[in-house]
Amino acid sequence: MGSLSIWHWLIVLLIVVMVFGTKKLKNIGSDLGGAVKGFKDGMKDGSSSDAPAAQVTQDARSDKSTIDVEAKQKS
Helix, strand or coil, X not given: CCCCCHHXXXXXXXXXXXXXXXXXXXXXXXXXXXXXXXXXXXHHHHHCCHHHHHHHHHHXXXXXXXXXXXXXXXX
16 A cells, blocks of 8 residues: 555545535635634734733823923023
8 A cells, every 4th residue: 555646636636526516615715714814813913012012001191200391481
């Protein structure tokens, strides 16, 4: 027993297309691609530095040590 030749793979592919149909295979492929893309986007969002940036902006808003002044010209 050896590896399968190209003819064996073509027969398997033909049987899969006959069982599922091309439209269903296309839908399965697009669903799988969307799932992989969603997973990658989720991994990017989870590892980004959004959480520390949100903490910094909240800390800056709660800081009451800044003073608003108005400059006047000397006469």
